[in-house]
Amino acid sequence: MLRRTRPLIIALALGGSLALPAAAGQTAARPETARDGAAQQTAALPDQLGSIDLKRPAIVSADVVTLGDLFTGLSAEQAGTPIARSPKLGESVPVDAAWLGLLAQHYKVAWQPRSHLDGTVVEHQAIVIGVPEVQDAVTKLLDDESNGEKLEVTVDNPSLSIALPLDSDGRFGLEGLRRDDRSGRFTVTLVYPETGQPTIRMPISGRAVQLVEVPVLLRRVADNEIISSGDVGWETRRADRLGSNLLTDPKDIIGLSPKRSLRAGEPVRAGDLRPPxxxxxxxxxxxxxxxxxxxxxxxxxxxxxxxxxxxxxxxxxxxxxxxxxxxxxxxxxxxxxxxxxxxx
Missing domain, CATH: 2.30.30.760 (SH3 type barrels.)
Structure with a gap:
């Protein structure tokens, strides 16, 4: 899962690490002339083009990007040629057609862009611990301590993301959980790895709200209709959003009529009903x-x-x-x- 993208500043400078060196007796092309140079090379290599293709996207899992990460059809020796540092774990970097053309020219790769749209994105794959994983872990931890109380957990940071190498197991732990029963606010510390000496310690805060099952109408009921048992079902709702006078027993609903039309999925309050x-x-x-x-x-x-x-x-x-x-x-x-x- 890849979360962020940074613009490319110089020739395939993934993380600012690469500038194309000039071959002996040559001067490196300037960015503003790259597209013209790419077009000239396309005409110069008519018999070689076509067997090599650009990868879209270019997925990397190591700390270094190689030619083989960008192009298919290369020899083993050429494919293993390192050209740049990889983006940070979980990040991606767009690479435009002009600079890819210069890269191919410099490393004698028989490929040239057919248009300015012939670019790619270099993505550094990672195991990402994000909001869903953290909220699930906090929910499980709270469930173990809440004696069966159902809770909905929300962390304060919606962009929370921790990128880990693909060869890691991705397992993390939670320590020092504290929760205020009245407000539902909690704090906890995420640690990685789950066991052993942590390399990551991240404080997490958020809110855990009680969930309750409430009877709701399964269809729209007009004010002149009598509510039957088949008109009532159950839904899970946040307790803090229910308000007062909510009816929680279907027996208090069945057999009565709405004072006004009630929508499907709507919880019913005592003031909504009257005898038929x-x-x-x-x-x-x-x-x-x-x-x-x-x-x-x-x-x-x-x-x-x-x-x-x-x-x-x-x-x-x-x-x-x-x-x-x-x-x-x-x-x-x-x-x-x-x-x-x-x-x-």
């Missing part, structure tokens, strides 16, 4: 009065919406009297004894 509407405003209802040995009924019109147990206003269609009634079931309301006259 069994009596709608302006709908016809049966007004019922229960006595000891009889039940009196009359027809009325609801003046309010109401769920089971809600008190709504109802107007008797015969007498035009308005009374308070309790919603008993869909389309049925009960009136009290003092409202008996309202049934007449």
């Amino acid at each position: 509407v069994l009596v709608e405003r302006n709908s016809l209802v049966t007004m019922r009065l229960k006595a000891a040995n009889m039940v009196l009924t009359a027809q009325g019109r609801a003046l309010d919406d109401g769920g089971q147990g809600s008190v709504v206003r109802v107007v008797n269609l015969k007498s035009n009297t308005i009374v308070q009634a309790t919603v008993a079931e869909a389309g049925v309301v009960d009136v009290g004894g003092t409202a008996q006259a309202a049934l007449n």
Whole structure:
């Protein structure tokens, strides 16, 4: 994994280490004339071009770049010719067509760029310890100490990166973990290698936040619908972003209706729900009065919406009297004894 790129300043000066030497009796080409020289050489070597190709990208794993790192089709002796120091571990350096042409000319490589786009990038491969690896390691360490508490770990430095040679095992350790339970802030020291004398010690800081499972709606539910068990699922959320009055038991959600339309994936709060509407405003209802040995009924019109147990206003269609009634079931309301006259 390669993280950074530096611009090329002089001829294939990987890390500023190489300037093309002039052959005997020659003067080294200046950068501003390199492209012209490359074009002239292309015409001078028509029979040799084509068997050698440029590597894109040019991957190196050693501290020195060789001709074989840049070109294919070279003899073993020519391929092993060292030409520059490699970029730093995990870094890359772009190399343009003009300077590659000068390099090929100097080392008698039968290759020339066909255009100014015929460049490459020299990449020094490395094992990179980055943010994901560190966050996973801190999470595991905290999990071992948190008695099953689920945590989400975030380090403060989003560009954290440690490049190691490819022949290393890449294993690192963490020492001196400290965490504030109230804020979730933690500090720890990364050490490499994991065992033995450390060559790298890096302080790491960040935050570990508790994760909780909460019931959420699996689909959009309109304000006139009743939430069923199939409408509710579970999602993992950060505890610090949930707010108050969140319902954590599906039993407190199923069978109720939203006061407003609720989106899929949205946690539900107590204030979002109400009993299902069994009596709608302006709908016809049966007004019922229960006595000891009889039940009196009359027809009325609801003046309010109401769920089971809600008190709504109802107007008797015969007498035009308005009374308070309790919603008993869909389309049925009960009136009290003092409202008996309202049934007449």
